Amino acid sequence: MNEENLIFLSYASPDREAVIGFHASLQAAGYNVWMDRFRLKGGQAWDVEVKRAMRKATIIIVFISSHSVDRRGYAQREVKIALEQLKDRLVDDIYLIPVMLEPGVAVPDQLADIQTVGLDGQDADTALKEAIDEQFSRLGAKIAQVQADANIQWTDSIFEDKWDGLPGYDVSYHLPRFTSSEYPGIGEISDVLRGWLQGEIMAQRTVKFDQSPDLYSFAESRFSRQNSWEASYGEPQIRGRVLSIAFSIWWNGAKAAHPNHHYQTFAFTLDPVTRISELRDIFADADAGFKCLQSESRRILLELDMDGDTLSSDWVESGTETWDDFTDFLFAADGLDIFFPPYQVAAYAYGPQHVRIAYELLADLLLPLYAQLLDATYLGAAHRNTPWDDAASA
Numbered sequence: 001m002n003e004e005n006l007i008f009l010s011y012a013s014p015d016r017e018a019v020i021g022f023h024a025s026l027q028a029a030g031y032n033v034w035m036d037r038f039r040l041k042g043g044q045a046w047d048v049e050v051k052r053a054m055r056k057a058t059i060i061i062v063f064i065s066s067h068s069v070d071r072r073g074y075a076q077r078e079v080k081i082a083l084e085q086l087k088d089r090l091v092d093d094i095y096l097i098p099v100m101l102e103p104g105v106a107v108p109d110q111l112a113d114i115q116t117v118g119l120d121g122q123d124a125d126t127a128l129k130e131a132i133d134e135q136f137s138r139l140g141a142k143i144a145q146v147q148a149d150a151n152i153q154w155t156d157s158i159f160e161d162k163w164d165g166l167p168g169y170d171v172s173y174h175l176p177r178f179t180s181s182e183y184p185g186i187g188e189i190s191d192v193l194r195g196w197l198q199g200e201i202m203a204q205r206t207v208k209f210d211q212s213p214d215l216y217s218f219a220e221s222r223f224s225r226q227n228s229w230e231a232s233y234g235e236p237q238i239r240g241r242v243l244s245i246a247f248s249i250w251w252n253g254a255k256a257a258h259p260n261h262h263y264q265t266f267a268f269t270l271d272p273v274t275r276i277s278e279l280r281d282i283f284a285d286a287d288a289g290f291k292c293l294q295s296e297s298r299r300i301l302l303e304l305d306m307d308g309d310t311l312s313s314d315w316v317e318s319g320t321e322t323w324d325d326f327t328d329f330l331f332a333a334d335g336l337d338i339f340f341p342p343y344q345v346a347a348y349a350y351g352p353q354h355v356r357i358a359y360e361l362l363a364d365l366l367l368p369l370y371a372q373l374l375d376a377t378y379l380g381a382a383h384r385n386t387p388w389d390d391a392a393s394a
Contacts, residue, residue: 173197
């Protein structure tokens with residue numbers, strides 16, 4: 001899949017012909033457009049491929065009509081996924097673009113706060129292209145500004161490998177290549193990441209030694225008899241003199257009931273370049289630090305709105321019992337992000353979960369070294385009179 005500036009088209013199937021017109025216009029204008037009608041191949045797991053394309057998309061265009069509003073089909077699920085991903089975007093990012101296909105249709109409540117194309121007699125095709133161009137311009141400027149502020153640059157490189165067997169494999173990953181005049185050792189971070197990624201690729205290749213012609217046949221489509229594994233990363237996060245990065249991992253075994261998705265995170269100090277492997281290492285009092293992380297994570301998870309439902313308190317508590325439950329973390333600009341894979345704190349259907357804990361709650365608990373590295377020295381006192389203050393003596 002060509003992933004650069006990918007534009008995903010979400011629509012209800014009765015609107016396919018109308019959307020094909022937009023697809024043709026965008027393609028002719030040189031945009032990289034993903035529409036199931038043209039991208040899915042025979043034998044592919046369409047649900048997996050749709051979610052994969054949405055995850056990689058820079059922009060998702062949602063076509064609204066009486067069909068998409070009234071129907072309870074996949075178009076609505078795609079909107080939900082897009083809105084979830086929107087939470088991690090900047091407020092002014094034009095990530096989700098609703099397009100009205102017919103007049104008089106009420107905009108769904110979930111999209112009411114997002115500027116809609118095609119209203120008030122707009123030329124929808126022209127307005128859509130202008131919104132897309134604006135997003136690409138903002139995206140480039142945003143990344144350039146982040147890199148300039150931190151004096152750190154990165155470029156993306158892609159590795160792909162596949163082999164046709166019984167089963168076969170199709171694997172790929174994205175790798176950031178870091179450079180910096182201020183932090184000359186930063187290239188070592190790319191080396192560490194590449195070593196981990198190549199190790200994962202080598203593990204996938206061992207299927208060559210474990211062929212199963214009794215379970216698979218070359219008469220089947222290649223997609224139904226191959227293991228798929230891919231890793232892509234979100235924008236590197238820089239807080240103070242700490243760089244963090246989260247990889248989104250998708251793995252789907254041949255003939256598996258469903259794909260698996262989780263996050264793998266890495267955090268590094270920049271001068272000198274070292275890896276922060278465990279969260280417990282950043283706290284002056286590991287017990288008090290754990291109590292804070294546990295209490296806040298549970299509170300946030302139990303307050304999540306899961307389509308009118310909430311997560312099970314038993315599941316959340318069992319998935320946040322020890323330090324081993326807090327192994328994937330990222331130091332974002334506004335707080336500490338903690339990632340939980342499917343099944344750890346919620347059912348598979350809810351997908352992976354993540355929480356963000358404000359640095360103000362953590363500052364007084366950090367070792368002075370890490371408070372300085374994270375520019376959190378003067379953020380303390382917010383946690384006082386909270387349950388974890390006396391954790392060490394409990």
